[in-house]
Amino acid sequence: MKGKIAVFVTVAAIAMFIAVSTASAHGSWWKMLIRGEYAFSGSGTATLAWTGFDADPEDAADDFTPKNPEYAEMGPNVWEGTYTFYLDGKGKMDARQCYNSGVSNYSSGCANISWEFEYEMDGAEITFTFIPGTYALEYTAGPNVGVVPPIIPTSSTEFNQPWTGRISPDGRNLFVFYGGPFKIKVLDFDFLPDLEIICNGVHQGFKTRY
Numbered sequence: 001m002k003g004k005i006a007v008f009v010t011v012a013a014i015a016m017f018i019a020v021s022t023a024s025a026h027g028s029w030w031k032m033l034i035r036g037e038y039a040f041s042g043s044g045t046a047t048l049a050w051t052g053f054d055a056d057p058e059d060a061a062d063d064f065t066p067k068n069p070e071y072a073e074m075g076p077n078v079w080e081g082t083y084t085f086y087l088d089g090k091g092k093m094d095a096r097q098c099y100n101s102g103v104s105n106y107s108s109g110c111a112n113i114s115w116e117f118e119y120e121m122d123g124a125e126i127t128f129t130f131i132p133g134t135y136a137l138e139y140t141a142g143p144n145v146g147v148v149p150p151i152i153p154t155s156s157t158e159f160n161q162p163w164t165g166r167i168s169p170d171g172r173n174l175f176v177f178y179g180g181p182f183k184i185k186v187l188d189f190d191f192l193p194d195l196e197i198i199c200n201g202v203h204q205g206f207k208t209r210y
Helices: 002-025 030-032
Strands: 034-051 053-055 062-066 073-084 091-101 107-122 125-130 136-141 157-159 161-165 175-185 197-208
Touching: 002 157, 030 107, 034 062, 034 091, 034 175, 073 107, 073 125, 136 161
Parallel strands: none
Antiparallel strands: 034 073, 034 197, 053 062, 073 091, 091 107, 107 125, 107 136, 125 161, 157 175, 161 175, 175 197
């Protein structure tokens, strides 16, 4: 009888360990794994509509066409920077973005960009949500320097949807995807009150600091 009891207790303990491990795999364990800093690089495309985008009158959804094409530009861009993740479910993205734009205004330049976010983990999958009042942009090279003033973090900026990501099983590699298309709108930028940006991009990084 004692032997049977011992076996039962052992099996129960193993089952409990498996249950706890499974629960942790979809919760705090993954947040522990992602905590820290990731250096990243990436690429994407963007359309800047200085006077905003049209809307479909049937359902009031954006159709992603600039209201005034003569005041819009588009082109590829490249990124380098860091993502930092904290255990409280928040984080920050700091980057330098360099771009080439055209149709109808041709130019090249660079800008420093940052924002903060909240994130949730479902296993290795990440869902990011923008924290309002944290978006910042300052041009550092190109024709916009000295012409377009910095967008400061206290600006009322909207991201129209969450974005997604994934980490590797060992937590060393990070993948972030902005799709949708993905729209950013600056609501109280006096210099360009109707500025909207639609972008698509991918960032890939690796852990550099715990």
